[in-house]
Amino acid sequence: MSATQTHLGDRPTVLADAALGVLEAQGGRGLTHRAVDREAGLPEGSTSNYFATREALLTAALERLTELEQPTIRAMEALLPYGPFEPRRAAELVWEQIAGWLAPERIGLVVARTELWLEARRRSEFSAALDEVRREYLLRTKRLLPAVGCSQPHDHAPQVLAALDGLMVNQIFQPATRLDPEQIVDHLERLFASC
Numbered sequence: 001m002s003a004t005q006t007h008l009g010d011r012p013t014v015l016a017d018a019a020l021g022v023l024e025a026q027g028g029r030g031l032t033h034r035a036v037d038r039e040a041g042l043p044e045g046s047t048s049n050y051f052a053t054r055e056a057l058l059t060a061a062l063e064r065l066t067e068l069e070q071p072t073i074r075a076m077e078a079l080l081p082y083g084p085f086e087p088r089r090a091a092e093l094v095w096e097q098i099a100g101w102l103a104p105e106r107i108g109l110v111v112a113r114t115e116l117w118l119e120a121r122r123r124s125e126f127s128a129a130l131d132e133v134r135r136e137y138l139l140r141t142k143r144l145l146p147a148v149g150c151s152q153p154h155d156h157a158p159q160v161l162a163a164l165d166g167l168m169v170n171q172i173f174q175p176a177t178r179l180d181p182e183q184i185v186d187h188l189e190r191l192f193a194s195c
Contacts, residue, residue: 065109
């Protein structure tokens with residue numbers, strides 16, 4: 001991901017985009033203030049002027065990633081008035097969104113997201129920020145599930161969210177067990193049908 005995709009006047013966003021780019025290319029160990037300066041094409045010290053600590057930099061990357069994920073969530077929420085959908089149709093609609101994230105131009109963001117999860121495991125302060133984001137995603141999943149005919153969204157939302165996360169990780173990091181689109185739709189259909 002290139003920071004130049006963002007308006008250069010919005011320096012914190014440029015730096016957050018650059019942090020995501022570093023996480024994608026170098027992992028959590030490579031995420032330093034200097035590496036972000038280089039990725040953003042900005043003078044050394046630029047990142048630390050905005051994000052003094054590593055936790056602040058990680059949080060900025062997380063907030064930017066969450067912002068970039070919003071169009072997908074809003075697209076799903078826009079379908080709510082048209083539901084409930086049959087499990088197969090719901091599975092197809094969800095697969096369309098997953099496929100968008102697995103496209104070459106966006107897959108790096110999923111890699112960066114996974115690196116953020118790993119960083120949260122090691123850093124309690126940052127873990128709290130990630131937990132807050134995950135709680136919001138869980139709440140939104142609960143709101144979406146009635147559109148697929150789920151009668152117990154509160155009980156099933158954690159399972160659905162975990163399944164979607166697992167599918168994304170499998171498709172990117174586990175080529176030996178990578179599923180084809182039809183298999184994914186079948187899996188999602190069974191998941192929604194059991195809801």
